[in-house]
Amino acid sequence: MEKTKRIVKLTVNKEIHEIAINVNRTLLEVLRENLSLTGTKESCGQGACGSCTVLLDGLPVRSCLLLAIEAEGRDITTIEGLSKGEQLHPVQDAFIEHHAIQCGFCSPGMILTATAFLDRNPKPTEDEIRHALSGNICRCTGYAKIIKAVKALADSRR
Amino acid sequence: MRMQPFVYLEPKTLKEALIMLDQNKEKLKIISGGTELIPLLKLRLIKPQYIMSLKKLSKLKGIREQGSKIIIGASTTLAEIAESHVMNSLFKGIVDATKAVAAPQIQNIATIAGNLLQDSRCLYYNQSEMVRGGLEPCYKLNGHLCRAVKGGKRCFSVYQGDLAPILIAFNAKVKLEKKDGTKTVSVSELFSGNGKQPINIQEDELLTKIILPLPKKNTGSSYQKLRMRGSIDYPLASAASVFHSDKNGNIVDGCVVIGAAGPSPKIVPMASFGNKKELDNSFIDNVAQNAYKIAETVNNQALPGSYRRKVITVLVKRAINSSLRDMRGGN
Numbered sequence: 001m002e003k004t005k006r007i008v009k010l011t012v013n014k015e016i017h018e019i020a021i022n023v024n025r026t027l028l029e030v031l032r033e034n035l036s037l038t039g040t041k042e043s044c045g046q047g048a049c050g051s052c053t054v055l056l057d058g059l060p061v062r063s064c065l066l067l068a069i070e071a072e073g074r075d076i077t078t079i080e081g082l083s084k085g086e087q088l089h090p091v092q093d094a095f096i097e098h099h100a101i102q103c104g105f106c107s108p109g110m111i112l113t114a115t116a117f118l119d120r121n122p123k124p125t126e127d128e129i130r131h132a133l134s135g136n137i138c139r140c141t142g143y144a145k146i147i148k149a150v151k152a153l154a155d156s157r158r
Numbered sequence: 159m160r161m162q163p164f165v166y167l168e169p170k171t172l173k174e175a176l177i178m179l180d181q182n183k184e185k186l187k188i189i190s191g192g193t194e195l196i197p198l199l200k201l202r203l204i205k206p207q208y209i210m211s212l213k214k215l216s217k218l219k220g221i222r223e224q225g226s227k228i229i230i231g232a233s234t235t236l237a238e239i240a241e242s243h244v245m246n247s248l249f250k251g252i253v254d255a256t257k258a259v260a261a262p263q264i265q266n267i268a269t270i271a272g273n274l275l276q277d278s279r280c281l282y283y284n285q286s287e288m289v290r291g292g293l294e295p296c297y298k299l300n301g302h303l304c305r306a307v308k309g310g311k312r313c314f315s316v317y318q319g320d321l322a323p324i325l326i327a328f329n330a331k332v333k334l335e336k337k338d339g340t341k342t343v344s345v346s347e348l349f350s351g352n353g354k355q356p357i358n359i360q361e362d363e364l365l366t367k368i369i370l371p372l373p374k375k376n377t378g379s380s381y382q383k384l385r386m387r388g389s390i391d392y393p394l395a396s397a398a399s400v401f402h403s404d405k406n407g408n409i410v411d412g413c414v415v416i417g418a419a420g421p422s423p424k425i426v427p428m429a430s431f432g433n434k435k436e437l438d439n440s441f442i443d444n445v446a447q448n449a450y451k452i453a454e455t456v457n458n459q460a461l462p463g464s465y466r467r468k469v470i471t472v473l474v475k476r477a478i479n480s481s482l483r484d485m486r487g488g489n
Contacts, residue, residue, distance in 0.1 A: 025160075056266070060262065065196045
């Protein structure tokens, strides 16, 4: 009988984890269930909503569409990896300051996508922000304040 | 939704990968980016015994110029194509199409070969095992009926890849490799025209590269897409076009392809250009009507087939006009 289980080495938030997992498990499942990093949310499970967004080598991807074993050797950042202890990341601060959080379910994905976007494009236009966040759905429809938070942070850095 | 168990294969060389394909054939599915494959596994529309990863085959990645061709490795991500200088300067329509695929997060990991080789889709087919379990199987599920077209004698599922139409318009080819041989075929030859099995690729073949002939000077291109949201969605109809003029500005060559209008992209018949500098409205209307005639849109997507068919005429006109502007350097 061939093995469907493997030991996988994942680098999450700069920590290395060696975990024995079934190879059919997604990165989302392993983050939440094995590493208890429940900040990454599951919503549609089909790659449509963006709530499971994590950063893979600094780029936002859907962790529900990624086998955990495929993320071996890559640098994974979850929402838990953004803050430094009690000190929040500037994007998190901007979301709080501009009331860009309602139920909060989309927030981890929104914040990670916005963080990666601002790292690559520190002086974006509003249209560019809208495009960058277009793969993240907010069912509270709180888009206006989310865009405002990202724009305000970018403007404050000019 | 959880996937059923499988064995994960991780070849380190192309030769090893081709041997694994040869040994396992229909029992094996290839994972590249995974954004197309994982939903199919979750819905249990496919139940492979083996999943073979291409992540260690670094030679399948990247874009390079080789003589009069641009070679795109099969595992090159859509984001890499969209950011490539050479692609932006020579193949605007392809860049437009990659940026139109799903959402930025998907483009960061989805690959060109995965996008090209995606299966056709249907509202009645792309459903969970539980939903499908309560219904008599359709043609796509090896049954004997079509749920979208009552009394339909074949599968009407729709090929909804964004890249194939524009790659066909640019006359792209693909290299298919297997254990004991390779072949190069045009992208249009990849399509069978049969919704049940839309892609003409053998189970032991691996698509390793996309080959684009360098376009002549004065070439313009465009990709236009109908979707319900500004992001995430598959195309509900699409049109791609490439036009080329000679040094005097006369339009000498062109190709228009429609997508999401049947089980394969379709090349739209066009009359001769007759060495004109402009295409008049009646010519463009005629091409749009030809597209309308060959579109096979039925009620198996989020918008009605009749509406999608009408919109195709609009997309074709927009694609032609946008290509002509791009050809003249106007974008």
